[in-house]
Each structure stands twice: as structure tokens, then as C-alpha cells.
Amino acid sequence: MLIKVQKFGGSSVGNPERMRRVARRIAEAADAGNQVAVVVSAMGDTTDDLIALSRELNPQPERREMDMLLSTGEQQSIALLAMTLQNMGYKAISLTGRQAGFRTDGSYSSAKILSVDCQRVRDELEAGKIAIVAGFQGVDHCGEINTLGRGGSDTSAVALAIGLEADVCEIFTDVDGVYTADPRIVKKAWKIPEISYDEMLEMAAMGALVLQPRSVELAKQYGVVLHVRSSFNHNEGTIVKEEVSMDKDMEKELIVCGVAHDMNVLKVSLFGIPNRHGMAGDIFEQLARVGVNVDMIVQSGSRDMRHDISFTCGRDERVKVETAVQNLMLTVPMEYYTIVDTLAKISIVGAGMITHPGVAAKMFRVFSENKINISMISTSEIKISCIVDEREVTKALMCLHTAFGLDAEEN
Amino acid sequence: MLIKVQKFGGSSVGNPERMRRVARRIAEAADAGNQVAVVVSAMGDTTDDLIALSRELNPQPERREMDMLLSTGEQQSIALLAMTLQNMGYKAISLTGRQAGFRTDGSYSSAKILSVDCQRVRDELEAGKIAIVAGFQGVDHCGEINTLGRGGSDTSAVALAIGLEADVCEIFTDVDGVYTADPRIVKKAWKIPEISYDEMLEMAAMGALVLQPRSVELAKQYGVVLHVRSSFNHNEGTIVKEEVSMDKDMEKELIVCGVAHDMNVLKVSLFGIPNRHGMAGDIFEQLARVGVNVDMIVQSGSRDMRHDISFTCGRDERVKVETAVQNLMLTVPMEYYTIVDTLAKISIVGAGMITHPGVAAKMFRVFSENKINISMISTSEIKISCIVDEREVTKALMCLHTAFGLDAEEN
Numbered sequence: 001m002l003i004k005v006q007k008f009g010g011s012s013v014g015n016p017e018r019m020r021r022v023a024r025r026i027a028e029a030a031d032a033g034n035q036v037a038v039v040v041s042a043m044g045d046t047t048d049d050l051i052a053l054s055r056e057l058n059p060q061p062e063r064r065e066m067d068m069l070l071s072t073g074e075q076q077s078i079a080l081l082a083m084t085l086q087n088m089g090y091k092a093i094s095l096t097g098r099q100a101g102f103r104t105d106g107s108y109s110s111a112k113i114l115s116v117d118c119q120r121v122r123d124e125l126e127a128g129k130i131a132i133v134a135g136f137q138g139v140d141h142c143g144e145i146n147t148l149g150r151g152g153s154d155t156s157a158v159a160l161a162i163g164l165e166a167d168v169c170e171i172f173t174d175v176d177g178v179y180t181a182d183p184r185i186v187k188k189a190w191k192i193p194e195i196s197y198d199e200m201l202e203m204a205a206m207g208a209l210v211l212q213p214r215s216v217e218l219a220k221q222y223g224v225v226l227h228v229r230s231s232f233n234h235n236e237g238t239i240v241k242e243e244v245s246m247d248k249d250m251e252k253e254l255i256v257c258g259v260a261h262d263m264n265v266l267k268v269s270l271f272g273i274p275n276r277h278g279m280a281g282d283i284f285e286q287l288a289r290v291g292v293n294v295d296m297i298v299q300s301g302s303r304d305m306r307h308d309i310s311f312t313c314g315r316d317e318r319v320k321v322e323t324a325v326q327n328l329m330l331t332v333p334m335e336y337y338t339i340v341d342t343l344a345k346i347s348i349v350g351a352g353m354i355t356h357p358g359v360a361a362k363m364f365r366v367f368s369e370n371k372i373n374i375s376m377i378s379t380s381e382i383k384i385s386c387i388v389d390e391r392e393v394t395k396a397l398m399c400l401h402t403a404f405g406l407d408a409e410e411n
Numbered sequence: 412m413l414i415k416v417q418k419f420g421g422s423s424v425g426n427p428e429r430m431r432r433v434a435r436r437i438a439e440a441a442d443a444g445n446q447v448a449v450v451v452s453a454m455g456d457t458t459d460d461l462i463a464l465s466r467e468l469n470p471q472p473e474r475r476e477m478d479m480l481l482s483t484g485e486q487q488s489i490a491l492l493a494m495t496l497q498n499m500g501y502k503a504i505s506l507t508g509r510q511a512g513f514r515t516d517g518s519y520s521s522a523k524i525l526s527v528d529c530q531r532v533r534d535e536l537e538a539g540k541i542a543i544v545a546g547f548q549g550v551d552h553c554g555e556i557n558t559l560g561r562g563g564s565d566t567s568a569v570a571l572a573i574g575l576e577a578d579v580c581e582i583f584t585d586v587d588g589v590y591t592a593d594p595r596i597v598k599k600a601w602k603i604p605e606i607s608y609d610e611m612l613e614m615a616a617m618g619a620l621v622l623q624p625r626s627v628e629l630a631k632q633y634g635v636v637l638h639v640r641s642s643f644n645h646n647e648g649t650i651v652k653e654e655v656s657m658d659k660d661m662e663k664e665l666i667v668c669g670v671a672h673d674m675n676v677l678k679v680s681l682f683g684i685p686n687r688h689g690m691a692g693d694i695f696e697q698l699a700r701v702g703v704n705v706d707m708i709v710q711s712g713s714r715d716m717r718h719d720i721s722f723t724c725g726r727d728e729r730v731k732v733e734t735a736v737q738n739l740m741l742t743v744p745m746e747y748y749t750i751v752d753t754l755a756k757i758s759i760v761g762a763g764m765i766t767h768p769g770v771a772a773k774m775f776r777v778f779s780e781n782k783i784n785i786s787m788i789s790t791s792e793i794k795i796s797c798i799v800d801e802r803e804v805t806k807a808l809m810c811l812h813t814a815f816g817l818d819a820e821e822n
Binding site for chain 2: 016019020050053054056057058059061062064065066068069071072075076078079080082083084086087093094096098099143144145
């Protein structure tokens, strides 16, 4: 008998009809003879509605109270989903994060899971029940409710799979799996059958957020096999695991597994910073203090004992960035700064590029042949990212998809 | 420094504006130098909405899952109310039933409170915070969430007041207090300044449900002084306590403290039941089995070795009653039965009637002088109730109010 963890997001249980469809999906897994533990998020817009309501009463509520409030969303989902399964004749039981043994570190709104004591869930599974567990939440050593931050339900599911030593962890989403590029833009994109954790991390860190990066990191650490698939059909999705097997049907060995894009790019450039020791430290400390998540950083060579620094972050962080830069100018005598919000990030991802030199060169050549200007570059072992004008995104995705041999043959 | 428990119902916190008004009310009590612990219900229609949603997914959900679902309503209220107070500059903290130490007996949907360990609440009060506690809920010895049944928040408030040895327990409602009769019907009705627990119980068991009877019983048992008052104004409400002091302003000693009515009456009569041993037991066991709450019972004298039994219950229990009676007819050879739903119950309540004979006689005389037919009668030590035609309710209330000297002088 296999142990299966299934995770359903908020949009999958957004209304009674969808809730019933999810229940049928769970029931199928149980009928197939599996022990099934389910992690579910809050229904549809519940979390956003609660946040809006709280803002009306307090624009800056304490995070403890936000966690107290928001954790009710998942508690409602699990109860309703358990009822739905019971109505279909299945034995099911809902469990809060606390009841399911999720111990967290006490950081309200962004807690880390310290441990999962799965005894209760295991007992319910042994008793022939489907266990429906609230994602996104746990309790700290004082019994205070913590949430894991938005999207934390993926991480809950992986943690539960680890605790239960589950055979597979299915992550249900509204897409069929992980694609070589956004299929709404690149018509020849196709679903990747298998992808490594690292590649998934690089893909996930960008636009198409089918999986929270934290959950992938956790899955990698414990070797949990993830199956990202659609809750709307029974197609095989994308398997995320350590060693990706060579697919016989794939005629070519792919160096690049996907091309991703991210429109949420704000580029900030600070010009004429004195070439003094510790300047970069001062700058990024100040940004961290106001909570800006910096992505790419480029420092130019110096001239006249001064240099320029550019970095990117999310467009929604503009206000925080401006606050930080204003503060900086009091202590760091820079010449001026610019903020540009009409850019996008294009990345190619693939574990194969470690052993294949010249991938970056090929990417840049493709861009130059297509008259796409590159404004920033950053590289990791398995990813190369370029910042380009947002109007070039479609062209950039399509020409890279073709150049790296990703185009599906029959589309 | 006094310890005050304040309880606010769901309609008092039904929207952000009302939530802020409640917060101001709490803040006033804190500003006056009290330690304040607050018990709050779910916002407005939250509970009803959740019930409706659950019914869509499962018409007969397990009660454990209903408790899991419904307890989120109060958890949302406490978080939002704590945020509101924090926004006004007060230190406040929300606590679930579990965190506030409410231990219940494991009966889902209708749990009894076994104990309240107030250490956490006490610590928060000592730390200068206003403690906002979720009413209506607790956890059993396995950590399962139990609800106390609808209206259980009054009982939570009283239990918290006992645990904290509070000086007063204020129950805020949308009326000014307990009246001698429904002021919408009897214009000369007035607010009773003080009432004994027993009188309150008899009044509460009827139409004007300003306080849950369970909460009054608990308050009586531990001698908790209750103050029933309006959340809309600062008028003194009604004090509920053991010994009611003689009010100097009251010119007459009142034998009857109030006249109550209840329109929710269904009268069921079973005719020609054999005069055999155990028949009544069979009948009311059957009714209990389907969950009918029987109120008044009258058995007529026998004729031809047969007799008649009539009882009353709520009008909403008609379907259950008919099921029970149909079942009964299989084993109890009665002649026929009738169900009447056009009746109402009129009661006079007063601790004074124990020592004043002739109160019942006076009530019947008043009815006969006003040509009101009595269809059933029941009496307790401090209450006399009559079932009359529902069209007679206004006349009955007014003439009894006058006859027992309750009419206010200046109205």
C-alpha cells in the first residue's frame, strides 16, 4: 500500500463545485488502494478577503494577529473538504496544523517548519481515513499559531510527505505541469516530463510559479519526489526529482530545459559611488533594512575613483527602494540614481549547461541576431538571465526556444 | 484594580464600524483602570454563512467537522478586534478557546465546559493587555475542537469571569436590559434594574432571549454578578444576581417581576391512549430519540381506560414530531392526534409568588375577565405559564402587566 500526499491550492477549492471535484480526485487515489493525506489551502479569495477586512480596521496589524486571522481560511477548507468526502461515503478527518503535528519556529507570517510529528496523521491513515491537513500553518513551542507565508501550503505538503515517508507528493495546480516556456506566449512550448530539483528551482524562481521555491528546496533536501499536475484532467504532469532519466522519446539530449520570463522587474541604478571600502555593504544593508528583495546585482568598473551599481527587484517594491535610496544619499555621496520599470527578465535554465560551455555565448548571439538589447546579465551554474526591454519578451522567448532546440515538433 | 469581563455578541461586531464601536467600549473600560477580558462571538452572519456552505457539500456533516468549521468564526472576530484595539493604541491580544484554557467534555456542537485554566489570560492582563477571548469554543482532552452550541458565548463569558474571579461580567446586547414585558408590545413596560438568577432563568427561557439560560445557571452556581446592557448606549442595564435589593424608588413590592411571551409554540395532542403502564414513557422516549425538546406536558384523566396526552414544543420541530408520532402509532394504539401551530405561551415570573398564594388564581381571573381562553397550564415555583391563542398575545400581555402592578407610571 502506497502513501500518497496530495496538495490542492486555493483556486482548486474555490467553490462547492470545485470542492467536489477535488474530493472525487482524492477519492480516486483512495479507491486505488493508497493511504491518502491531503494538504489544502484556503478557499479561493478567502485570504485576500480577510486581509482586506483587517486593513480596514488596522493598516498595520501585528503579525501575530494576522496569523490568528488568516489561519482560519485553511481550517475552513479542511472541514469542508472532509465533509464533502464523508458525503461521498469516504471516511475522512480534518486536522489543523497543530493537530497534524506541524511545529514552527515562532516567526509570525513567515514561519519555518521545525518538525512534523506525523503520529496523529499516521493513526488516522491506519484507521482507514483520508487525512485532510491544513496547509500554511503550524504552532510554535508556546502554542501560538504561525503561518508559513503565502504559498506555504506547498511546503506543508512536502514536509508532510517527509514525515509520512510518502511514496509520492502530488502538487495539483491549474496548469498541466512545468513547460519549456509559457505556452500562452510560445506556441511550440511543451510540458517537461521530468525535471531536476535545481532546474525546477531556477524555473520556479521566475514567472511561472507552479511550485514555491521553498518547497522544492525542502523536497531536494529529503529526496521527496514531486508530481506537479493539473487538478482539471488526468494527464501526467511534471515529475521533479534528483536524477532525471533519459527519456527514450526525447530525440535530443537537451542542454537547456526551459526558457522563463518574469515581467516583475524594477531596475535601479546608482551612479558615481565613491570607490570606498564598504560602500556596497552600506547600500544593500539599507535595502535589506526596508525589506527589499534584491535579485540581480551588477557593479561597473570604476572611473575617477567612482563606480556605478545596478540592481533589480520587484516592481511592487518601488516605494521601499525610494525610501532606502533617499536614506542612502545622506551617507553615501553618490551622483544620481535612476529607476526603470519597463524591463523584463529572460532566463534559460538547464542542468546540462554545466558541462556544455558556450551556452551563454549562444544566448547573447541569438539576442544580437534578433536585435534585442541586453541591459543586465547574471548567471548561475544552471541558469543564465538577461534583463531586456519588456516589449521584447515574446520575441526573446520564441527565438531562444527555437535556438536551444526546444520547439515541439507537432505544434 | 477591578477585573471586568465583557461579552459582545455577533451582531455587535457585524461590520468594521460596529467592531470599532465595540473596541471603543472596551477601551473605555480599560481607561477607567480595569483589567479587561473580552469574550466575542463570530461576526454577524459568519456562522450562518458557514452552515449554509457546509450544507451544500454535505446535508448531514459530522459534528466534529462542523465544530472545526464554525470555530473559525470566533477566531476571526478575536483577531480583528485585537487589531482594532491595537490600531487605537491599546495593547491587546487574541486568544482562541484553547489558548484561553477552555477545556470541554468532547461533545461536539453541544460541549459543556469542564474547566477554565485562566493562567494565560491572567498573565496577559498582568502584562497590561486587553485579552480578547474566542467565545463558544474549547478543546477536549485529545485536543479536538468543541463548540458549546449556539449562544454558547454567554456561557464562555461567565466561565471566564469565574476563572478570573472577575468583579463583574457585562453582557452587551442590542437591548437596554431585561424588561417587565416586550416593550414593542407593552408600551408601559420598563427595564428591571435588578433580577434574581431564577427569575432571569424563567424570563430567559422564553421569548426575549437576552441571555442564554445555561449562562445564567452557571452564574447562579458561582455567584457571578451579570450586567445585561446595551452596546449602543451607556444606560445602566439589568443586574442579575442572587439577592435582589429592595429598590427605594420602587413604591410597591412586586410579586411578579415580568410578563413574558413565546410565539414559538406547537401543541401536539394524542387522544385515546390505553391506560397501560409505561405508555407515557414510550411516548416521550420516542420524542427524545428524534430530538424533540418537549416543553409543557398535560395528561388528562382517563375515561374508558383511555386518556389523552398533550405537549408543546417549538414550531420548527413539526417534522420531527410527526416522524415520532407515526413511529409511535406502530406500537401505541392511540385513537388519533392533532397538531396546532396557532398558539402562544404567556408567562408571569416572580420570586415573590412563592410566598404569595393566589397568584395563579389572579392570572386565570384576569384571562377570564378579558375573554382569553386558556388551552394548557403549567407552573413552577416562580412562574405560571398558559397556552393561549396567538391572536390574544397582545391583550394578554397588557392586561397581566396592568393587573400585576407592572405598568410604569410615566409612559
